[in-house]
Amino acid sequence: MPLRLHDTATREVRDFVPLRPGHAGIYLCGLTVQSAPHVGHVRSGVCFDVLRRWLEVRGHEVTFIRNVTDIDDKILAKGEEQGLAWWALTAVTKRQLDEAYALLNVAPPTYEPAATAHVPEMLELIGELIDRGHAYPAADGSGDVYFDVASWPAYGELTRQRVDDMEAAEDADPRGKRDPRDFALWKGAKDSEPRTASWPSPWGRGRPGWHIECSAMAGKYLGDAFDIHGGGVDLRFPHHENEQAQSRAAGQDFASYWMHNAWITTSGEKMSKSLGNSLLVPNVLERVRGVELRYYLVASHYRSHVEFSFEALDEAAAAYRRVEGFLERAGGTPAGDLPDALPDAFAIAMDDDLGTPAAVAVLHDTVRAGNSALAAGGDAAAEATAVRAMLGVLGVDPDDPAWGGRSDDRLTGVVDALVAGLLEERARARADKDWARADDIRDRLKAAGVEITDTPDGPTWST
RNA sequence: GGUGGGUUGGCCGAGAGGCGAGGCAACGGACUGCAAAUCCGUGUACACGGGUUCAAAUCCCGUACCCACCUCCA
Structure with a gap:
C-alpha cells in the first residue's frame, strides 16, 4: 500500500514517489515574524510535522526546510510603530514563534533559513531571470525589478487561473510595471526606510520581494527539483504561483507535489490580530496543555476547515x-x-x-x-x-x-507522601464505614486537583 | 467577474453508491458503601427541490446559504 498525498497542482490524491528513493525533501513556507503566533499559525507547523513523522515511519530520510521571512513592509511598519528597530522586532517575534512550536512538539526543521541571510542567492536568481528574458528592471528609475508574467505562458497553472480573468489589484501601483500583474522580485529602497533594511544590488540598494525568497532558499537547500512544497491555502495564489513561475522560468523543475493546509477560523472568520489576543498560543495554553491543543489540531484532517x-x-x-x-x-x-x-x-x-x-x-x-x-x-x-x-x-x-515530563521529582515525592497519608486515613474511615469522613477526604483532595480512583488493588491518584 | 472549498445527529468531526468512523455530551445497565474511572447497551444525521439507480449522505441537474483566494495573511 503506497503512501498517497493530495497534490494541489493536479487536484488529486496520488502516489508519493520521491525523486530519490528513501529520501524526501520538503519546503514549508514559514511565517513572517511580525507578530506573536496564534493557533492558526501553528496549525501549519503541526500538519507538516505529522507529514514529516509519517514519511520517516515509511522509511524516508526527510530534509525539512522551513523558512523565516524576516523583512517585509509590515515588519518595517510594525517596528516603527513600536519604536523598535525592525531587526529587533523580528528577533523577539522569532523567539515567540520558536516557543510556540516547542510547546506543540513541532520538531525544529533540518534547517531554518532566514530571508535576510540569503540576499546574494536571490540576486543571482533575479539576474538569471533577467538574462533569460523573464524579468526586467523598472523603467522608472525606482530600482524595482519585476517578473514579466507575459513572458511565461504557464503562469497560472498551479491555481488554474487564466491571467486574463484575474482581477487586477485595485490599489496596484503600476509604477514601472509593464503589466499590472507583474510582481516585484526586488524592491528599490525608499528614503523613508531605514538603511539597515536595504542591500546593494546591480539595480541600486533595495530589498527582496516576498516570493523570490522562497524560490532562492528552496533551490539552495533542496536543489533545483525537490519533492514537496507546503504552506497554508492562502499562499496558493499569488505566493506559490509566483514561486513556481520564477523557479521554472529560471530553468528549475521545482516542487513535485504541492500540499496546502486549511484554515482555522473563529466565528466564521479568518484569525487575525483584529480578533484580539485570545487565540495566541500562550493564551490558549492557559486553558489546555500543549499536548491537548495538538491533539485537537491533529484530530481533524489537514485539508479541512476547522x-x-x-x-x-x-x-x-x-x-x-x-x-x-x-x-x-x-x-x-x-x-x-x-x-x-x-x-x-x-x-x-x-x-x-x-x-x-x-x-x-x-x-x-x-x-x-x-x-x-x-x-x-x-x-x-x-x-x-x-x-x-x-x-x-x-x-x-x-x-x-x-x-516537559515530571516537572519536579522532589515535589512529586512530597505530594505523594502527603496524599498517601490522606488515603490511609480514608481507608481507615472506609473500614469503619464512616462514609462521611471518607468522602470528605476524597472531596478535599479533588478540590486540590487530586483525583482518586479506587481499584481492586487499592486507590490510586492522579492530578 | 474568475478560481477553489464547504453545509453530516445535542456538539465536534470522518466517510464518498449498499454494511451507522471515532470522540464529547445524554440516558439505561454492570462494577462501587456512594462516587470517579472502566465496560456493555441506546441514535434510523447527512442544507433544500428534482432526477439516475435494485440501492444515494455519497452520482447528475437546479436552488439557498457559508467560506477562502484573485491585496507581501498559515
Missing part, C-alpha cells in the same frame, strides 16, 4: 485524557518508538493522504480494547504499545520529553 471553539477544544482534551488514563492504568510500555506496533488500519489511514481522523478512530478503538482487557482482569501490554506508537506518529505521546 472552526475553532473552546468547547470543541475542551472536548478534544477530554478525549485525549481518556487515552492517557488508559496508558496510566496499563502500566509501562517498552521504551522507544515501535512502528511495528502500529495497527494496519492506522497505517492505511495515514497512507491515505494523512487521514488523521480515521487514524485517531483506530487509536480510540485500541484504547477501548485495552480497557476491556483490563476490565476483564487481563493485561493490555499489546494495546498500550500500539497506542503509544500511534500517539508518537501524531506527536502526542504523553511520555515524550517535549511535554
Whole structure:
C-alpha cells in the first residue's frame, strides 16, 4: 500500500514517489515574524510535522526546510510603530514563534533559513531571470525589478487561473510595471526606510520581494527539483504561483507535489490580530496543555476547515485524557518508538493522504480494547504499545520529553507522601464505614486537583 | 467577474453508491458503601427541490446559504 498525498497542482490524491528513493525533501513556507503566533499559525507547523513523522515511519530520510521571512513592509511598519528597530522586532517575534512550536512538539526543521541571510542567492536568481528574458528592471528609475508574467505562458497553472480573468489589484501601483500583474522580485529602497533594511544590488540598494525568497532558499537547500512544497491555502495564489513561475522560468523543475493546509477560523472568520489576543498560543495554553491543543489540531484532517471553539477544544482534551488514563492504568510500555506496533488500519489511514481522523478512530478503538482487557482482569501490554506508537506518529505521546515530563521529582515525592497519608486515613474511615469522613477526604483532595480512583488493588491518584 | 472549498445527529468531526468512523455530551445497565474511572447497551444525521439507480449522505441537474483566494495573511 503506497503512501498517497493530495497534490494541489493536479487536484488529486496520488502516489508519493520521491525523486530519490528513501529520501524526501520538503519546503514549508514559514511565517513572517511580525507578530506573536496564534493557533492558526501553528496549525501549519503541526500538519507538516505529522507529514514529516509519517514519511520517516515509511522509511524516508526527510530534509525539512522551513523558512523565516524576516523583512517585509509590515515588519518595517510594525517596528516603527513600536519604536523598535525592525531587526529587533523580528528577533523577539522569532523567539515567540520558536516557543510556540516547542510547546506543540513541532520538531525544529533540518534547517531554518532566514530571508535576510540569503540576499546574494536571490540576486543571482533575479539576474538569471533577467538574462533569460523573464524579468526586467523598472523603467522608472525606482530600482524595482519585476517578473514579466507575459513572458511565461504557464503562469497560472498551479491555481488554474487564466491571467486574463484575474482581477487586477485595485490599489496596484503600476509604477514601472509593464503589466499590472507583474510582481516585484526586488524592491528599490525608499528614503523613508531605514538603511539597515536595504542591500546593494546591480539595480541600486533595495530589498527582496516576498516570493523570490522562497524560490532562492528552496533551490539552495533542496536543489533545483525537490519533492514537496507546503504552506497554508492562502499562499496558493499569488505566493506559490509566483514561486513556481520564477523557479521554472529560471530553468528549475521545482516542487513535485504541492500540499496546502486549511484554515482555522473563529466565528466564521479568518484569525487575525483584529480578533484580539485570545487565540495566541500562550493564551490558549492557559486553558489546555500543549499536548491537548495538538491533539485537537491533529484530530481533524489537514485539508479541512476547522472552526475553532473552546468547547470543541475542551472536548478534544477530554478525549485525549481518556487515552492517557488508559496508558496510566496499563502500566509501562517498552521504551522507544515501535512502528511495528502500529495497527494496519492506522497505517492505511495515514497512507491515505494523512487521514488523521480515521487514524485517531483506530487509536480510540485500541484504547477501548485495552480497557476491556483490563476490565476483564487481563493485561493490555499489546494495546498500550500500539497506542503509544500511534500517539508518537501524531506527536502526542504523553511520555515524550517535549511535554516537559515530571516537572519536579522532589515535589512529586512530597505530594505523594502527603496524599498517601490522606488515603490511609480514608481507608481507615472506609473500614469503619464512616462514609462521611471518607468522602470528605476524597472531596478535599479533588478540590486540590487530586483525583482518586479506587481499584481492586487499592486507590490510586492522579492530578 | 474568475478560481477553489464547504453545509453530516445535542456538539465536534470522518466517510464518498449498499454494511451507522471515532470522540464529547445524554440516558439505561454492570462494577462501587456512594462516587470517579472502566465496560456493555441506546441514535434510523447527512442544507433544500428534482432526477439516475435494485440501492444515494455519497452520482447528475437546479436552488439557498457559508467560506477562502484573485491585496507581501498559515
